[in-house]
Amino acid sequence: MYLRTVARYIRRSPYQAVAAILIMGLTFLTVSVFAIITILSIRIIDYFESRPQISVFFEPETPQEKIESARQQIEATGKTSEIKFISQEEALVIYREFNKDEPLLVELVSADILPPSLDVKADVVTDLPELAQIAQESEGVDRVIFQQDIVDTLSQWTNAFRQVGLFIIFVLTVVSIFVILTIIGIKITIRRGEIEIMKLIGASDWFIRTPFILEGVFYSVFGALIGWGVSYAALMTFGQAGLQAYFSGVPILIEPVHMLIVLGIEVIAAILLGAFASFLAVLRYLK
Amino acid sequence: MIRFQNVSKTYYNSKALDNLSFHVEQGKLVLLVGPTGSGKTTIFRLIIRDLDPTEGEISIGEIDVHKLHKSKIRHLRRKVGVVFQDLKLLFDRTVVENVMLPLEFSGVSEKEARKRAEEVLSEVGLSKKIEHFPLQLSGGERQRVAIARALVFNPEVILADEPTGNLDLNTSMQIFELLERINQRGTTIFMATHNDHIIDKSGYRVLHIENGFLKSDKKSTQKEAKKNEDPEKGVEKNDAGKSEKKVDLESLKQK
Numbered sequence: 001m002y003l004r005t006v007a008r009y010i011r012r013s014p015y016q017a018v019a020a021i022l023i024m025g026l027t028f029l030t031v032s033v034f035a036i037i038t039i040l041s042i043r044i045i046d047y048f049e050s051r052p053q054i055s056v057f058f059e060p061e062t063p064q065e066k067i068e069s070a071r072q073q074i075e076a077t078g079k080t081s082e083i084k085f086i087s088q089e090e091a092l093v094i095y096r097e098f099n100k101d102e103p104l105l106v107e108l109v110s111a112d113i114l115p116p117s118l119d120v121k122a123d124v125v126t127d128l129p130e131l132a133q134i135a136q137e138s139e140g141v142d143r144v145i146f147q148q149d150i151v152d153t154l155s156q157w158t159n160a161f162r163q164v165g166l167f168i169i170f171v172l173t174v175v176s177i178f179v180i181l182t183i184i185g186i187k188i189t190i191r192r193g194e195i196e197i198m199k200l201i202g203a204s205d206w207f208i209r210t211p212f213i214l215e216g217v218f219y220s221v222f223g224a225l226i227g228w229g230v231s232y233a234a235l236m237t238f239g240q241a242g243l244q245a246y247f248s249g250v251p252i253l254i255e256p257v258h259m260l261i262v263l264g265i266e267v268i269a270a271i272l273l274g275a276f277a278s279f280l281a282v283l284r285y286l287k
Numbered sequence: 288m289i290r291f292q293n294v295s296k297t298y299y300n301s302k303a304l305d306n307l308s309f310h311v312e313q314g315k316l317v318l319l320v321g322p323t324g325s326g327k328t329t330i331f332r333l334i335i336r337d338l339d340p341t342e343g344e345i346s347i348g349e350i351d352v353h354k355l356h357k358s359k360i361r362h363l364r365r366k367v368g369v370v371f372q373d374l375k376l377l378f379d380r381t382v383v384e385n386v387m388l389p390l391e392f393s394g395v396s397e398k399e400a401r402k403r404a405e406e407v408l409s410e411v412g413l414s415k416k417i418e419h420f421p422l423q424l425s426g427g428e429r430q431r432v433a434i435a436r437a438l439v440f441n442p443e444v445i446l447a448d449e450p451t452g453n454l455d456l457n458t459s460m461q462i463f464e465l466l467e468r469i470n471q472r473g474t475t476i477f478m479a480t481h482n483d484h485i486i487d488k489s490g491y492r493v494l495h496i497e498n499g500f501l502k503s504d505k506k507s508t509q510k511e512a513k514k515n516e517d518p519e520k521g522v523e524k525n526d527a528g529k530s531e532k533k534v535d536l537e538s539l540k541q542k
Contacts, residue, residue, distance in 0.1 A: 008379060012379065194377055196375075197375040197376075197377060198388070198392075199361075200335065200337060200364065200369065200371070200375065201364060201365075201369070201375075201388065201389050201392075201436065202361045202362070202363075202364035202365035202389055202392050202393070203361065203388075203392045204361055204392060207391075207392050
């Protein structure tokens with residue numbers, strides 16, 4: 001019964017309905033884009049965090065005892081979660097895998113010119129500098145590479161991006177609330193006569209209010225579906241392939257399940273947003 | 288049934304009703320007449336608590352209308368059928384949807400509401416136009432829709448504010464005869480009218496209002512007397528002629 005009333009209200013002023021849906025669509029398109037970027041950044045950071053955090057490269061001829069000694073010194077700190085020895089042969093396998101598309105490079109390199117190494121993971125990222133320092137001072141060590149800088153830089157970018165995104169989403173959410181409030185307010189004003197009739201023949205306040213609240217929820221949810229759909233279509237059509245080419249080797253594929261989770265969250269947010277905005281309108285215009 | 292006791296109503300500085308007292312007995316048809324602006328519509332609005340009196344008491348049965356809690360006003364309005372002067376039909380709804388509307392408020396299922404609305408529309412002679420919109424109907428037909436909507440709750444009392452206004456004499460008489468038929472089943476009818484033909488020929492009790500005062504109260508005539516002899520007074524009959532229990536205003540007191 002309420003849904004039929006809502007459909008009637010929407011049919012009677014289609015341009016207002018389109019305006020409301022487009023504004024909500026824009027808001028949720030922005031939310032979806034930032035959600036996609038957030039998922040991507042999380043996957044990229046996860047990737048780098050899952051890589052060896054410190055790579056300790058030894059001179060190619062370093063005896064195994066010295067490597068073992070360095071390993072024990074690092075392990076003795078009690079701040080590592082994993083230490084893995086990569087022999088020269090294993091290094092060659094990795095090298096070949098990494099350069100499999102360039103046979104010339106693969107042919108030119110043999111195991112004896114590649115350095116043996118230790119891949120070290122810390123329990124806590126903040127301990128990385130200390131572990132790197134100990135590794136650097138060990139005998140036979142050629143160089144130490146640790147990825148905290150990459151992760152830190154990525155995290156900083158991501159955080160800054162998220163803050164900008166949250167600010168834009170906040171502004172658009174406020175705009176959306178005002179747009180729904182105004183449109184529902186106009187609709188209530190247009191139907192003042194009808195509302196008066198309903199009251200005179202015994203309608204309860206909630207019988208009159210409910211269709212207006214549902215109408216606001218409809219605009220919001222429909223806008224969310226449009227925003228999500230456009231962002232997903234754009235990602236699948238233009239984004240995914242380009243991103244994979246750019247971040248070669250980094251697994252950044254966004255699975256459909258991630259997008260369904262985004263959709264679920266957006267629909268819940270849309271219901272709350274639409275209900276809140278139209279409820280404000282009802283309180284304001286239907287005293 | 289309907290009792291006004293020293294009721295006054297002032298709009299800003301203008302007195303619309305002045306110390307008005309009268310009583311409409313249960314099961315009667317009473318006409319309310321008077322020139323435009325004499326206070327007829329104000330009386331109806333006071334009865335359904337669309338307005339509050341400045342002074343005095345108004346009751347329907349045992350219910351003191353103006354002591355009803357605000358949340359119960361809607362229950363009162365569902366139990367008093369009103370035919371408004373300007374009809375107050377919803378023009379974007381079909382005839383049957385207009386009539387169903389009050390039932391929907393009170394939680395009757397759509398199927399049942401439609402069934403009941405179709406019954407009432409058949410009663411007022413509109414069974415073939417239930418899917419029309421009000422703008423597709425003649426003035427008299429719209430008036431019947433308004434009456435059907437007032438009847439749909441099977442109320443004890445119907446207030447009809449100039450239901451024959453703007454209608455030709457023939458249609459006016461048809462509408463009045465319809466209200467008479469409803470009254471003959473025991474429903475109290477309180478009807479405002481300007482129609483001299485109805486006033487002169489009906490023979491019912493007439494309350495004459497002028498400038499907010501009760502100018503005259505003509506007592507019952509031949510028709511009223513005949514009606515008072517009806518042994519089934521106060522009992523309604525449905526289309527099949529079976530007696531039906533009427534809506535009890537007492538329930539308002541208990542809620």
